[in-house]
Amino acid sequence: MTTSTPTVVLVHGAFADAASWSGVITELQGHGVAVVAPPNPLRGLAADAAYVASVASQIDGPVILVGHSYGGALITVAGTTENVVGLVYVAAYVLEEGESLGELQGRFPDSPLVSNLRQATYPVEGGEPAVEVTIAPEAFPDVFAADVPADVTKVLAVAQRPLAAAAFGEKATAAAWRTKPSWALVAGADHAINPDVERFGAERASATVVEVDGASHAVALSQPKQVADLILAAVRATS
Numbered sequence: 074m075t076t077s078t079p080t081v082v083l084v085h086g087a088f089a090d091a092a093s094w095s096g097v098i099t100e101l102q103g104h105g106v107a108v109v110a111p112p113n114p115l116r117g118l119a120a121d122a123a124y125v126a127s128v129a130s131q132i133d134g135p136v137i138l139v140g141h142s143y144g145g146a147l148i149t150v151a152g153t154t155e156n157v158v159g160l161v162y163v164a165a166y167v168l169e170e171g172e173s174l175g176e177l178q179g180r181f182p183d184s185p186l187v188s189n190l191r192q193a194t195y196p197v198e199g200g201e202p203a204v205e206v207t208i209a210p211e212a213f214p215d216v217f218a219a220d221v222p223a224d225v226t227k228v229l230a231v232a233q234r235p236l237a238a239a240a241f242g243e244k245a246t247a248a249a250w251r252t253k254p255s256w257a258l259v260a261g262a263d264h265a266i267n268p269d270v271e272r273f274g275a276e277r278a279s280a281t282v283v284e285v286d287g288a289s290h291a292v293a294l295s296q297p298k299q300v301a302d303l304i305l306a307a308v309r310a311t312s
Contacts, residue, residue: 078312079135079158081304083110084125086142086165087236088208088217089229089291093141096297097304104301106308113144115205115236118174118243122150129154137307140165141293142266143236145274146174152249158311160253160280161304164260164290167274168245175241178270186216186265193235205235208265216264218291225294250278256307257282258292258300265290281306 081101083094091110101108111128114121125147129136135158140148145165152160166174189212194202208216213230214223221229257275259268261284275282283303285292293300 077134078106079137079308080107080109080132081137081139081308082125082129082132083108084138084140084144084147085110085113086140086144087115087206087240088213088233089141090232090234093291094293097293097301100297100301101304104305106305113147113234115143115234115240117237118146118150118240118245121240122147122246126151126154129157132156135311137161137304137311139163139304142166142290143174143240146245149249150245150247152253153247157249157253159307160250160255161307162255162257162271162275162278162280163300163303164258164263164266164271164288164292165274166266166270167250167255167257167278167280168248169277170246170248170251171244173242173244177274178241178267180273181267181269184216184264184267185212189216192238195235195237204238206238207233207235217289218294219262219264219289220287220295221289221291229291248278250280254307254310255280256303258303259284260288260290260292261286262288263290263292 138148210230214226257280
């Protein structure tokens, strides 16, 4: 057992940024927990997971990785980093080694997100332009943040950070939950990830699961105390 309190690293998902953790950060800091909320590059599973692993490995002492949405796939791979002592999934994908986001999603009915993605291209040095996706702004409030005030979702809809489409096909090279304890929050009214996808992954990982009825995909924004409470449980269990 470690003797020092872990640092919590909050990894946001697609279509969002680290500010989406603001309420959770406030709660954790109020409990004296050290927090880092790095930017997620959103350019591909392997590259993004390597970035998260690099952030974690440069922190002195134990680390708990927290992943929202696509960020869950990243902490699954990055969590093999030696000083990571626990994983917390928040309305997230929990992949198995050798599995892609597309494969995991494909086992279940599509969420409303799938039919509301918009494609664009971005330049790649030395190669053809690559495809990235965002949520159609008019669909964003219902798909991503149905329990967040409308004036807030209007801003979030135009401030989205796109995800490289290639990320859906990349396979996870590791599954850290096989050797590290995990916790998971299922958003019961998630329209971005089918809640059954969240439940399946969490159960497969033998995670300690909390389900928040009526919560949208943006549960960290709408119910930060619920999210922080689960993270604090992980901190206590690994301290």
